[in-house]
Amino acid sequence: MYAIELESATLRYDDVVALREVTFRSEAGKMIALIGPNGAGKTSILKMLAGLVKPTSGRVKVLGKDPSKTRGLVAYTPQREEVYWEYPLTVRDVVAMGNIRRRGVFRWLDSHDSRVDTALRLVMLEDLASRKISELSGGQQQRTFLARAICQGGEVYLLDEPIAGLDAPSETILLEILKTLRDQGKTIVMATHDISATLEIFDYVALIRNRLVAFGPPKEVLTSENLANTYGGSTIALHLDDLEKVAKWR
Ligand SMILES: Nc1ncnc2c1ncn2[C@@H]1O[C@H](COP(=O)(O)OP(=O)(O)O)[C@@H](O)[C@H]1O
Ligand SMILES: [Mg+2]
Incomplete structure (x- = not known):
């Protein structure tokens, strides 16, 4: 296959x-x-x-x-211009969205979850987990979306x-x-x-x-x-x- x-x-x-x-x-x-x-x-x-x-x-x-x-x-991250960056979400919130399918929409914000931590560690953003995504550099934003995809189990x-x-x-x-x-x-x-x-x-x-x-x-x-x-x-x-x-x- x-x-x-x-x-x-x-x-x-x-x-x-x-x-x-x-x-x-x-x-x-x-x-x-x-x-x-x-x-x-x-x-x-x-x-x-x-x-x-x-x-x-x-x-x-x-x-x-x-x-x-x-x-x-399958995880898809769109071209930068297609993303609305001003949502008041933190890095951890965005990464935890990768869990929505598994945990349901009402529990994703309860994100103290080892999958989220593992994904954050893999993209080296643990120290910025509480930062708003609008306050990140372009590279950090890309890594945040990659971590969300990793969390999702893509x-x-x-x-x-x-x-x-x-x-x-x-x-x-x-x-x-x-x-x-x-x-x-x-x-x-x-x-x-x-x-x-x-x-x-x-x-x-x-x-x-x-x-x-x-x-x-x-x-x-x-x-x-x-x-x-x-x-x-x-x-x-x-x-x-x-x-x-x-x-x-x-
Ligand atoms: N939603 C759309 N409606 C009409 N034309 C589109 C649409 N999306 C892309 N195109 C056209 O399809 C072609 C390929 O676009 P695209 O896949 O975005 O190329 P690239 O990502 O390589 O720049 C271009 O001519 C573009 O203008
Ligand atoms: Mg393109």
């Missing part, structure tokens, strides 16, 4: 074809990066895997099931640009946490613009431009030709040189 599977998945929004006949799959315990320019369809892939939108044609499966039947096993983590706008240390911490989850057998699908971060850490890269340009291990997929087909134009040649420098330096 595959952890995630897209088979000729096409997604239209009215007259826009967001994704055309996308096919790729991964076994569990892998990190998969979705890379492509804005509007390429990265968020759309994550939303199909999360069961939030259905493919217009083709098939999408998560843990061998229709995505609408995997609730509780097997598959769908993360939409979680490292966008983070400074280098915050990015490193987040990627380390994701590696830990992967090593526990979880599957992580992450949209990102940070190609260099995917080189050494991710198992698979999917290059997307409203279709699948390439899918496979990063060192095979991140060729200048594939990148040019994904991003278009010649700007990418320069980028690729930078990429190699960054990869050595990392």
Whole structure:
């Protein structure tokens, strides 16, 4: 059984074809990066895997099931702009929300629960547990939502640009946490613009431009030709040189 599977998945929004006949799959315990320019369809892939939108044609499966039947096993964190950050909730409140399914809506705020503590420890936010989420840095907010997903007991983590706008240390911490989850057998699908971060850490890269340009291990997929087909134009040649420098330096 595959952890995630897209088979000729096409997604239209009215007259826009967001994704055309996308096919790729991964076994569990892998990190998969979705890379492509804005509007390429990265968020759309994550939303199909999360069961939030259905493919217009083709098939999408998560843990061998229709995505609408995997609730509780799949954690989805939306792109930053889609989250309302001003809720007067603390870090602990948000993480404890991961328990709603198990404990019921009226008990989730009774959050002195070892699952919450374990999740907070894993993302290194124990010391900030009482802090309001609106008062956190971007990286800490991402880790809070990751902890909520961990608390929920997710097997598959769908993360939409979680490292966008983070400074280098915050990015490193987040990627380390994701590696830990992967090593526990979880599957992580992450949209990102940070190609260099995917080189050494991710198992698979999917290059997307409203279709699948390439899918496979990063060192095979991140060729200048594939990148040019994904991003278009010649700007990418320069980028690729930078990429190699960054990869050595990392
Ligand atoms: N709800 C929607 N209604 C209409 N068009 C949409 C909607 N969501 C996304 N799109 C379009 O689908 C395409 C893919 O978008 P998206 O999946 O958000 O790409 P990415 O995350 O790679 O930037 C874009 O052309 C976008 O404008
Ligand atoms: Mg997006």
